[in-house]
Amino acid sequence: MFSLSSSIPVVGTHGHPGEGSLKFQQQPNRYGSTLPPPTSSDSNADSAENAYSPIIHCMLAGGIGGAIGDSAMHSLDTVKTRQQGAPSTPKYKNMISAYRTIFVEEGLRKGLYGGYSGAMLGSFPSAAIFFATYELTKRQMIDEWEINETFSHLTSGFLGDFVSSFVYVPSEVLKTRLQLQGRYNNPYFQSGYNYKNLTDAVMTIIRREGWPTLFFGYKATLSRDLPFSGLQFAFYEKFRQFAFTLENKTFDEDLSLSSEIVTGAAAGGLAGIITTPLDVVKTRIQTQLPEIPENSSRTQQQQTLTSSITKGMITVYKTEGLIGLFSGVGPRFIWTSVQSSIMLLLYQVALKSLDSKLSEENRF
Template identity: 30%
Template sequence: MAPFILATKSEKYPGVSLGFADSCKSKLCISVLEQKKPFASITMSEDKPFDFLRVLRDGIIAGGTAGIVVETVLYPIDTIKTRLQAAHGGSKIHWKGLYSGLAGNLAGVLPSSAVFIGIYEPTKQKLLKLFPENLSAFAHLTAGAIGGAASSLIRVPTEVVKQRMQTRQFNSASDAVRLILAKEGFRGLYAGYSSFLLRDIPFDAIQFCIYEQLRIGYRVAVSLLVLLLFVLWEQHVCAITGAITTPLDVLKTRLMTQGSIKHYGGLLSCTNTIIKEEGLAALWKGIGPRVLWIGIGGSIFFGVLEKTKALLAHQNSSIDIKSDSLKQQ
């Protein structure tokens, strides 16, 4: 029988004896102890100093990779949604060329997704240090909104060019950019910007807040059933949010694809014209493909994001170990 060890309290883990803490230095034991903090972000580390440039770099790489994968896989669904929303009245929907504009879109998705995650990650970690632990959800919401606002400067022109090509107005991204600038000016690349912000900033903030809480829930989940319930709940909330914001998506599509004709003067003008000419139901066009894209896209995006971040973390760990070993020599 092992001798009795008189232990004192641990400062890092109150209520846990130093004798026990010292015997549990494996990552598994430490992670179990840290699970007691229900609102702590699992990306935070108390042992290592915050490396802004590394977090920014990893966020850019992971975000860009996830964005490209999602757009490539689900682009046909997005094209169908755009064509349904852009169609006036009983206009015929074309089912060919569902990958029209993909190459040009990826050229914009890569930097916009990279900027979003690249800004979101360091902003989130900074805010988590400022907010009390029981208010960490507000840090996630704020970081998501800031990341969405910053990336919108790239996402909106990309979306305008993409939707013009999806509706077969242009044959190439370069022609689209050149002709939009020539006929509509620089503002033409930001058509529908206000509706885009109204749709995406709240959605991004809510989605990433739920995502962070799910990551925490995954660490404290006592069974696969609990984890499954978390995932189903997240998908349900995102699908509902996507469905509710469909009218804003329709307005955005109409404003972005109208070109120099200017059939709509702005958000209110677009809303009134659509309701008057096509009925209230027209504001819900494309709701099926939109909800489907959000449901599948969220799973793919966060799956690729986490996998890429894990690979980068492993690489960073190897670099740190080599660096420490060189310093000791």
């Protein structure tokens, strides 16, 4: 969710065939917990349950990590949205010049951080819902049903994305429209939107287009985020295994801070590049206007898309080529890689802090 949007499954070292002796030892990265391993002679199921962090801790840590990660990268996300939503605008073609142009013309708060209120409306709750769903599903599948761990984590990530999507998709629609608009009565860029603020955007959309508009691009968003989460998980697992080998550490030890950052960034960035065409179609569907003025020039018109992901990708490819499908890939790569690292790192730090406080309380 980690939108994604904040849909990023937090995964680490997991049990592998032949590692039965490590299964219920203290493994902070596997369970997302720093609680000491159980010392009683309870059953394996009880031991596994005790080794996990409380779900409420996962929700709080995930929400904090997601909100801070999204906040840090929002300005770059705005540049990406402009590039994808206004592909025929020359001043937004280059990422660096687009960043500078938006800042100079529209400022930081209303320009680069336009739509921030819409993003925060769904960032914390959607991340919290994702991590709660992810953790509950993972624990059930691995410990109760004894299903393959890789499949369990993939399924848990997909399900976490799906459940949290009911929160983050409306937030995404509001965010992208406000980002594409920029300033109210913006003299530097005409997107077709002109909302005074977040409340006005919600009321105007519902009054003029109906509340289902808040879920425009729902299928496109899921089609982007589910593959992103799956790919990021697969890459992250492989990169972490390589990192453990490189640092000559066992799976129950912690990786260095630099390895945690690099593995998360590489996984998120690579998955972000591959899913860019889906992100382009999602952005176009969510920000397209109901009608295009007939007196608009051909170059200014953005081809109207249907709600079909496949047809949308074909339309973009026919009208803009491969470059159109990968518009905004630079900002998206940087955004997904840095946001993934920030979110994963903050999630782990927050979770350790919460679990440490719980351990201290249990001593008294």
